[in-house]
Amino acid sequence: MTDRRGVVAKRAENLTPGVPYVRGWVRARRGAETLAxxxxxxxxxxDFPGLSADVNVFGDGLVSLGSIRPEAAVLLAELIASGLAAEMADDAAHTPGEHEHRNAPAA
Structure with missing residues (x-):
């Protein structure tokens, strides 16, 4: 498996000398633990019993959700969308508008 950026490659089942597999797996484990x-x-x-850390042939850490029910995938997508919407609303609330910026007194 490889996506268009080459991030997700075949799992590392046979190790190649010089590839930092442990470093990649540790990063994946931290990500999986944070998500968990x-x-x-x-x-x-x-809803995510297969959540785990892994590493690919290049030593890149991978976080696998495992097989999940379609309802769990929809719920995760909704949570992500809600978080992004809240973040955008927070950014908008803390960003001065053009009107405020133009009328600010000169320093």
Whole structure:
């Protein structure tokens, strides 16, 4: 498996000397643990039983969600969209508008 950016390549089952597999796996483990904590806080850990860390042939860390129900995928997408909407609203609330900027007194 390789996406258009080459990020997700074949899993590393045979190790090649000089490839930093452990570093990539540790990064993936941290990411998986962070996601697991957030899912647990929402009571959703049972919806993602296959959540795990892995590494590909290039030593890039991978976080796998495993097989999940379609409803869990929809819920995750909704949570991401809600978070992005909240972030954009927060950014808009803290960004001065053009009118405020143009009429600000000169320093």
């Amino acid at each position: 904590r957030q899912l647990a806080a929402l009571g959703l850990e049972s």
